[in-house]
Amino acid sequence: DADVTQTPRNRITKTGKRIMLECSQTKGHDRMYWYRQDPGLGLRLIYYSFDVKDINKGEISDGYSVSRQAQAKFSLSLESAIPNQTALYFCATSLYGNTGELFFGEGSRLTVL
């Protein structure tokens, strides 16, 4: 089983719908992240969390919200999806003091029609 699990792996939805992407990890890491990948743009940070009570905006947080339900769970929500949120979304984890290495899930491909 993967250490960082994302659900769903693929989702097609319509403009205006609410969508939640979920991430769970068994690595025991305290830090969790949501990135968005677009062709030609690489990965951009949406939100990150250093522990259950800590939530921080990344560079492209507009239109997104997150919830850290437990140390092992970090969900990303699109309250009202729009077509330019069509992308591949990655959850990642890291451990405090581990000097930068991120561990990624396999990605959630979201298409907004």
Added chain:
Amino acid sequence: AQSVTQPDIHITVSEGASLELRCNYSYGATPYLFWYVQSPGQGLQLLLKYFSGDTLVQGIKGFEAEFKRSQSSFNLRKPSVHWSDAAEYFCAVGAIGGYNKLIFGAGTRLAVHP
């Protein structure tokens, strides 16, 4: 502001040939530097990282990278490419004390011809 530039969007090499993927960064202090690989349908996997010390770092799968401060570069190399190396490669920079917030380049997609 931190930034990462990967000048080559696509690279095609023949199997057995050598490979060099370019990465240039912009950062005001000594950065943490990383190379990640993304195989089709997979998440990103760390190939190697540089924090300090020897500027030539070895990674997994036979890859190495060299940090050149004077050129603000961190190029990835492999002496002999295998067909299984076909993937997308991302260079990333992190700030010391930046709590693992990495800035990624746009990626270089590598194709390997038999």
